[in-house]
Amino acid sequence: MDADATLLARLQFAFTISFHIIFPAFTIGLSAWIATLLVMWRITERDRYRNLAQFWTKIFAVSFAMGVVSGIVLSYQFGTNWSEFSRAVGNTIGPLMGYEVLTAFFLEATFLGVMLFGWNRVPPWLHVTAAICVAVGTLMSAFWILSANSWMQYPAGHEIVDGVAYPTDWWDLIFNPTFPYRFAHMVTAAYLTTAFVVIGVGARYALKNEHPRQSWTMLRMGLGMAAVLAPLQAVIGDFHGLSTLEYQPSKIAAMEAHWGGEEAAEGGVPLVLFALPNAETESNDYEVAIPNLGSVILTHSWTGQFPGLKEFAPEDRPPLWWPFFGFRLMVGLGFLMIGISWWGAWLWWRGRLTTSPRFLRLASWSWPVGFIAILAGWITTETGRQPWVVWQVLRTEDAASNLGFATVLTSLVMFVLVYSVVFATGIYYMNRLIVTGPKPYDTGGTPSRPLTGAGRPGNELTRAGEA
Numbered sequence: 001m002d003a004d005a006t007l008l009a010r011l012q013f014a015f016t017i018s019f020h021i022i023f024p025a026f027t028i029g030l031s032a033w034i035a036t037l038l039v040m041w042r043i044t045e046r047d048r049y050r051n052l053a054q055f056w057t058k059i060f061a062v063s064f065a066m067g068v069v070s071g072i073v074l075s076y077q078f079g080t081n082w083s084e085f086s087r088a089v090g091n092t093i094g095p096l097m098g099y100e101v102l103t104a105f106f107l108e109a110t111f112l113g114v115m116l117f118g119w120n121r122v123p124p125w126l127h128v129t130a131a132i133c134v135a136v137g138t139l140m141s142a143f144w145i146l147s148a149n150s151w152m153q154y155p156a157g158h159e160i161v162d163g164v165a166y167p168t169d170w171w172d173l174i175f176n177p178t179f180p181y182r183f184a185h186m187v188t189a190a191y192l193t194t195a196f197v198v199i200g201v202g203a204r205y206a207l208k209n210e211h212p213r214q215s216w217t218m219l220r221m222g223l224g225m226a227a228v229l230a231p232l233q234a235v236i237g238d239f240h241g242l243s244t245l246e247y248q249p250s251k252i253a254a255m256e257a258h259w260g261g262e263e264a265a266e267g268g269v270p271l272v273l274f275a276l277p278n279a280e281t282e283s284n285d286y287e288v289a290i291p292n293l294g295s296v297i298l299t300h301s302w303t304g305q306f307p308g309l310k311e312f313a314p315e316d317r318p319p320l321w322w323p324f325f326g327f328r329l330m331v332g333l334g335f336l337m338i339g340i341s342w343w344g345a346w347l348w349w350r351g352r353l354t355t356s357p358r359f360l361r362l363a364s365w366s367w368p369v370g371f372i373a374i375l376a377g378w379i380t381t382e383t384g385r386q387p388w389v390v391w392q393v394l395r396t397e398d399a400a401s402n403l404g405f406a407t408v409l410t411s412l413v414m415f416v417l418v419y420s421v422v423f424a425t426g427i428y429y430m431n432r433l434i435v436t437g438p439k440p441y442d443t444g445g446t447p448s449r450p451l452t453g454a455g456r457p458g459n460e461l462t463r464a465g466e467a
Contacts (some may be wrong), residue, residue, distance in 0.1 A: 006400045008408040009081040012415060014382075016074055019419050021378060022371045023067030028142055028187065029194025030060045031135040034115070036221075038128045048213050048438075053131070054119060055214075055438040059430050061116055064108075066426040070419065081408065082389075085399035089165045089390055092158055092173060093148050100144035108137035139187065146186055150179035152390045153381070154247045165393065178247055181240035188233045189377065191225065192337060193370025198222035199344070200367030201434055203360040212354075214438045219344070219353055219363075226341035234334060238297070245298055248391065249307040251384035254318040255327040256294055257284050260308015268292030268303045274328075277320035282310060318386045326380035333373040340366055 034053050041049035075097070078086045086094075114122060114130035122130075157172030158165045167173055202218030205211045245252045253260070257277045258269055271293035275284035295304040309317055344363065347353045354360070389396040 005403055005405045005408045006397055008405065008412055009077075009400055009403070010396065012081065012408065012412045013074075013077055015412070016070065016077070016415060016419070018375055018378065019423065020067060020070040020074060021374065023063050023070060024138070024141065024145075025186075025190040025193055025371075025374050026063050026197070027060060027067055028138045028190035029192075030056060030063065030197075031131070031138045032191065033194055033198060033221075034060060035128070035131040035135040038131050042124060042128055048217060051438045052214055052217060055433070057116060058433050062426055062430050062433070064112070066422060069422060073415070080411075081401050081403065082399050083401040085389055085394065088163060088394050088399070089152075092151060092155075092165050092167050095167075096144050096148040096151070096174070100141055100148075104137050104139075104141035104144060107140065108134050111137070142187055142190070143183065146183045147174050147176075147179055150176050150182045153182070153385060154178045154391055155393050160393065165390075178243050181236065181243045184236050185233070185240050185377075188229055188236055189370065189374050192229050192233060193374060195222045195226040195229065196337065196340075196370045197367045199226065199340075199363050200365070203363035204434070205437065206354045207357070207360050207364060211437045216354060220348065223341055223344040223348060223353075226337060227345040230334065230338040230341050234338070237331075237334070241298065245306055248385065250309070250312045250316065250318060251323065252298065253307055253309045253312070254320055254323045254384055255380060256298070257287075257320065257324050258294065258306070258308045259283060260305075260310050268295035268301075269298070269305065270294050271297060275324075277324055279314075279317075279320055316387065318384045322383035323380045326376045326383070330373050330376040330380060333369050333376070337366075337369055337373075340369075 034056050037049045037053035037056070041047070041053065078090075111130040111133040114127065115134050118127045118130060151173060154176055155165070155173075156176040157167060157169040157174075159168050160166075198218045199222035202215045202222060205215035206219065241252070252258075254277075256269075257272045257275050259282055268291065270289035270291045272284060272287060272289045275287040275289070278285050292302055295301055295306075298304070298306055309320075340363065343359060344353060347356050347359055385391060387395055387397070389399045
């Protein structure tokens with residue numbers, strides 16, 4: 001494949017994976033949220049938990065369907081656009097993806113029908129068990145996919161024979177050195193993403209004084225989760241960064257726009273807050289940096305050093321702008337999530353959570369923050385690995401199929417058109433479900449009604465405990 005066709009093939013895969021990843025990430029967290037609601041319903045016997053589980057299950061069904069539809073074509077691209085990749089590493093990547101289908105997807109599919117259609121048709125214990133199994137299935141799916149991706153980031157447990165990778169130790173291959181941090185980071189991101197969607201929907205209802213008991217439950221549980229996971233994600237991210245520095249130093253150099261060289265051999269490495277990395281001059285334009293802070297974060301030493309971009313051959317360096325700005329967007333949104341969740345936790349503690357219009361308005365707008373952070377992190381991870389599709393084993397330019405420019409362009413345009421229709425339709429139906437809101441009368445109860453005096457501080461705790 002010529003260079004232009006390879007670029008189009010990369011754009012096509014980037015488009016489809018970026019579109020696809022937001023739905024599995026959402027369903028990972030949403031399935032756990034639904035299972036938690038059903039467990040709480042069985043423990044407390046309060047119908048509002050069951051009502052919320054029923055409401056979010058409908059949204060889960062739409063998101064799950066969109067994830068399946070958008071994900072199927074990814075495997076076909078391995079054979080159409082990236083046949084050399086499949087030939088060279090199919091013996092290692094293929095089984096991991098097969099295990100994902102055999103363990104995770106079959107488990108999800110088996111119990112998904114019970115979770116979706118078992119309301120009032122199966123015993124409550126079976127319905128709760130089905131929801132838990134679906135949540136476990138989504139986690140197992142993330143396990144295998146991230147294991148495959150982590151192997152591409154730092155391949156282990158294999159040998160190369162005539163340009164083809166063969167497994168030699170499945171334990172080392174599956175649990176390669178970067179996998180634990182990558183798995184923890186992604187799963188936590190999925191839970192955080194769902195937490196902010198739940199917070200956003202709860203705040204939206206609270207602003208309109210709709211579904212007051214359910215909105216209070218969503219705000220309380222979503223903020224409780226986010227207030228813990230958001231700072232924890234920062235800690236996990238630090239460990240993940242140290243692991244990346246050890247196994248993919250050129251990626252860290254690109255993320256930090258750190259050029260190194262003799263002139264930087266003395267003193268600590270600054271933390272670059274903003275710059276325009278310039279590959280031609282091997283320097284940063286318009287740089288704004290904090291002295292020594294880069295060393296503190298990445299080496300835990302005031303004057304610690306780590307490899308700069310100049311220590312790698314130009315053809316082995318990642319692209320500069322994508323990992324640099326993607327990383328800063330992800331980190332900035334992470335701190336935003338910490339701020340929102342802690343502000344909400346403070347208002348909750350003061351008994352003013354549902355009576356603060358400024359917070360509720362901000363919270364209602366915060367629902368896409370997690371999705372954007374996941375995309376920014378994914379872009380950072382994947383572009384920072386370049387020019388390798390499998391780190392130091394297979395270059396991206398050598399992994400592509402021998403296709404013409406027009407062929408790849410046609411399929412790319414078709415993907416964009418079809419995915420745009422699928423995405424718009426899915427978002428439309430999910431928004432319709434949110435507008436309709438939870439319906440307590442679906443379970444034989446009575447519709448929600450506004451809480452008398454809900455605008456007075458202190459009433460939210462008393463009223464939310466009723467029914």
